[in-house]
Amino acid sequence: MDADVLVVGAGPVGLCLAAELALGGVRALVLERLPGPSGEPKARGIGVLATEALRRRGLGPQLDAAHEDGVRDFARDHGSHLGHFANIHKLVPDPGRRGTYIWQPQLERLLADHAGRLGVRVLRGHEVDALESTVDSVTVVAGGRRWRAPWLAGCDGGRSTVRKLAGFGFPGTPALLRMIAGRVRFAGEVPAPGRYPSGTFLHGHGMAGVQEPARDSEPEGPVTPGELAEAIERVTGRSVVVEEVSESRRFGDQARQADTYRRGRVFLAGDAAHVHSPSGGQGLNLGLLDAVNLGWKLAAVIRGDVPEALLDTYSRERHPAGEAVLRNTRAQSALLAPGPHVDALREIVADLMDLPEANRYFADLLSGVNLRYPFPYPAAGPVGQHCADLELVAVDGAVSHLYEHMTTGRGLLLTPSAPVTDRVDALTVTTPGPLLLRPDGVIAWAGGEALDAAVKTWFG
Numbered sequence: 001m002d003a004d005v006l007v008v009g010a011g012p013v014g015l016c017l018a019a020e021l022a023l024g025g026v027r028a029l030v031l032e033r034l035p036g037p038s039g040e041p042k043a044r045g046i047g048v049l050a051t052e053a054l055r056r057r058g059l060g061p062q063l064d065a066a067h068e069d070g071v072r073d074f075a076r077d078h079g080s081h082l083g084h085f086a087n088i089h090k091l092v093p094d095p096g097r098r099g100t101y102i103w104q105p106q107l108e109r110l111l112a113d114h115a116g117r118l119g120v121r122v123l124r125g126h127e128v129d130a131l132e133s134t135v136d137s138v139t140v141v142a143g144g145r146r147w148r149a150p151w152l153a154g155c156d157g158g159r160s161t162v163r164k165l166a167g168f169g170f171p172g173t174p175a176l177l178r179m180i181a182g183r184v185r186f187a188g189e190v191p192a193p194g195r196y197p198s199g200t201f202l203h204g205h206g207m208a209g210v211q212e213p214a215r216d217s218e219p220e221g222p223v224t225p226g227e228l229a230e231a232i233e234r235v236t237g238r239s240v241v242v243e244e245v246s247e248s249r250r251f252g253d254q255a256r257q258a259d260t261y262r263r264g265r266v267f268l269a270g271d272a273a274h275v276h277s278p279s280g281g282q283g284l285n286l287g288l289l290d291a292v293n294l295g296w297k298l299a300a301v302i303r304g305d306v307p308e309a310l311l312d313t314y315s316r317e318r319h320p321a322g323e324a325v326l327r328n329t330r331a332q333s334a335l336l337a338p339g340p341h342v343d344a345l346r347e348i349v350a351d352l353m354d355l356p357e358a359n360r361y362f363a364d365l366l367s368g369v370n371l372r373y374p375f376p377y378p379a380a381g382p383v384g385q386h387c388a389d390l391e392l393v394a395v396d397g398a399v400s401h402l403y404e405h406m407t408t409g410r411g412l413l414l415t416p417s418a419p420v421t422d423r424v425d426a427l428t429v430t431t432p433g434p435l436l437l438r439p440d441g442v443i444a445w446a447g448g449e450a451l452d453a454a455v456k457t458w459f460g
């Protein structure tokens, strides 16, 4: 065997998963097609839950350092620092639980360094193009040789080769809309940005883009000045001269999800498991949370702490999270489509977002903070949800924060009445009350009788 786990893809999700596995004491080997980091400025931020997941691993200071510049860039490009639902920029952030504005290449560098410090090996220039799975191992071909391990995780993006080779279904809906955009230099007059009868023209702060109904086939590669000028004319009815396009991007809003995230010894995580429109910036939140959900479970099974059945909870917990994001991005696409009926609906949604409770509803929908995993034992109150970074008060009055105690990647038990297991760290505090946290920050128990069931389920 070449490793305990082969991870295909050194995007943010593959790197995060490999780091979580290493933290759990198992050997992960990452195989990446590209010769070096991609540098493509796709995502410009990660949501609340992904931010919290990385803070639990001690990466908070780096995220905070990137955030200030990220907020400035976001406000420059969008004309508002407020988050949006379907480009209606009204979402008021929750100061207690915030995401991070960080460009994807910077995030990938941060995760690559983190994984490197934990001893993860990343082999670049190794494209996986064949896969064979048996009862006790998975073998892939990459970089001209065969690699074998007991487990494999496909983190190889939306066009995942692993997903296809391992036979996962990928049902969903085709694209309704397409978008092309970039940093643009025009010569002469530019039409007013806004919604037009056949699409939307976005323009301001050096950026310009067109969103319009999807077409039968989408060209690949960077957006050319001529292509963008034609699209602007199609939508606004006005001809323009585009001299230069840089940092261009193109994307559609097809929404598809793997039918399951595990087939035998093969897992999917990140875009390999789900694709959807980038509206609301949720892809990384979803993918990084897949990684932190799977990492500690797979490590615990490999260490022999828990039965293999624990791995089925990965798909059981994460598939509904993906479904929820597909649902809200489809709703956003419906609200972004051109036409007077949609204009009317947008006005109503925009008015609703002025109501504080509705505003919170939309913000929570995008952040996923209300997500609750289905547990196999009675779970009430906050059990099954991700825990915020609570303030802890020790018996001697010293104050610390919960996440400071979770960098080891182990579970954490606060204030047990008696010792329970040495497989989790334990801490006695006066505030908050008793709590058992899984390594991914999910509350496994919050007082009451289910402690034994919780410990047995998650820690063996």
Ligand SMILES: Cc1cc2nc3c(=O)[nH]c(=O)nc-3n(C[C@H](O)[C@H](O)[C@H](O)COP(=O)(O)OP(=O)(O)OC[C@H]3O[C@@H](n4cnc5c(N)ncnc54)[C@H](O)[C@@H]3O)c2cc1C
Pocket: 008, 009, 010, 011, 012, 013, 014, 031, 032, 033, 034, 038, 042, 043, 044, 045, 046, 047, 104, 126, 127, 128, 129, 155, 156, 157, 158, 160, 161, 162, 249, 250, 251, 269, 270, 271, 272, 278, 280, 281, 282, 283, 284, 285, 286, 287
């Ligand atoms: C324009 C745009 C804006 C976005 N904005 C946001 C945002 O603001 N917030 C947000 O959360 N998300 C956003 N997203 C989505 C986000 O970029 C993706 O969800 C994210 O990249 C998924 O990470 P990943 O690691 O799963 O996949 P990827 O980033 O696609 O990484 C997959 C890796 O696998 C490698 N690979 C592929 N095939 C093979 C193979 N056969 N063998 C070996 N390696 C392989 C690839 O080279 C790549 O390095 C945006 C996307 C786009 C397009």
